[in-house]
Structure formats: structure tokens, C-alpha cells
Amino acid sequence: MAFAPLGEFFPEVADRETRSVTVPAGLDLPIPPGDYAFMEMYCNERRCDCRRVLLYVIRRGRDGPQAVITWGWEDVGFYQNWLKHGTRSDTIRMKGPALNPGSAFTKLAPYLLEFVRDVLLTDSDYVERIKRHYRMVRQKVDQPRLLPRSRRPIKPRKRKPKKRP
Numbered sequence: 161m162a163f164a165p166l167g168e169f170f171p172e173v174a175d176r177e178t179r180s181v182t183v184p185a186g187l188d189l190p191i192p193p194g195d196y197a198f199m200e201m202y203c204n205e206r207r208c209d210c211r212r213v214l215l216y217v218i219r220r221g222r223d224g225p226q227a228v229i230t231w232g233w234e235d236v237g238f239y240q241n242w243l244k245h246g247t248r249s250d251t252i253r254m255k256g257p258a259l260n261p262g263s264a265f266t267k268l269a270p271y272l273l274e275f276v277r278d279v280l281l282t283d284s285d286y287v288e289r290i291k292r293h294y295r296m297v298r299q300k301v302d303q304p305r306l307l308p309r310s311r312r313p314i315k316p317r318k319r320k321p322k323k324r325p
């Protein structure tokens with residue numbers, strides 16, 4: 161499955177509803193001062209209902225994510241169905257919150273993961289927002305008629321014979 165940023169589907173919602181955090185200077189924190197955005201990525205495969213988000217933690221002024229965090233809100237059993245041949249620890253990692261296996265990360269990643277787990281995901285409004293965004297994306301992916309023309313899968317078009325009077 162492939163993940164695409166929320167902003168690809170709903171740019172305005174992504175602008176308005178992407179969580180960001182400013183770490184002020186002068187605090188003795190493991191995370192250096194700066195602006196951090198938690199960019200949400202959702203699966204864009206049709207008829208896939210994997211119920212996960214990937215959070216790309218972006219630090220303003222830096223290229224690439226500082227960490228990529230995977231999180232699924234259902235119980236472990238739900239994800240076990242997805243990883244039919246995975247071990248239980250694979251499944252637990254898939255559900256997360258955890259650093260996404262295979263994604264690039266920096267030395268800040270463990271602290272950012274802690275922040276996501278202990279601050280963002282304990283905020284029920286934030287959790288509901290993620291689930292709402294997920295449903296919005298699912299609906300758009302599964303009903304390409306609702307997509308802007310440029311993003312619809314290409315279908316061969318039948319040419320209608322021209323009617324002549």
C-alpha cells in the first residue's frame with residue numbers, strides 16, 4: 161500500500177488541521193527549538209481499509225522527515241489480519257505508535273515518538289481528527305468520481321458517433 165499526504169486530497173483541510181508545535185528556545189529539552197509539523201499520510205489504495213496514519217514529522221527549514229511514526233487506532237487483532245504471516249511483534253509495531261520500519265529517521269526520532277505517544281495521541285480531539293481525516297480520504301479514494309478530474313484513474317473513453325441531421 162502507498163501513503164499520500166492529506167494535502168493531496170484536501171489541501172485546505174491539511175492547511176487548517178495539521179498539528180504543529182513550536183519548541184521555544186531556552187528550554188532544556190531533547191528536541192531542539194523550532195517549528196515541527198506532524199504531516200498526516202494516508203493509504204491511497206482503493207478498497208483498502210487499513211486504519212492507520214503515518215505521521216511525517218517535519219522540522220521547518222530542514223529537508224526530509226525527522227521521524228515517520230506509524231499509528232493504528234484499532235486493536236492488535238485487527239492488524240493481525242493484515243499481517244497474516246507477521247509475528248505478533250510485527251503486528252504490535254504496525255499498530256504503533258512506533259517508528260515506521262524502513263523509513264528514514266534522525267536522532268530526534270525517539271523523542272518525537274514519545275511526544276506523539278504521550279501528548280498528541282492522549283488528546284481525544286486529535287485522535288478523532290485523525291479518524292475523520294482517514295474516513296474523508298477513504299471516501300475519496302474509493303469513489304474516484306469525487307476526485308478532481310486530474311487525479312482520477314484513466315479510463316478508456318468510448319467515442320460516440322457524431323449525429324448528423
Ligand SMILES: [Zn+2]
Pocket residue numbers: 161203204205208209210211
Ligand atoms: Zn491501506
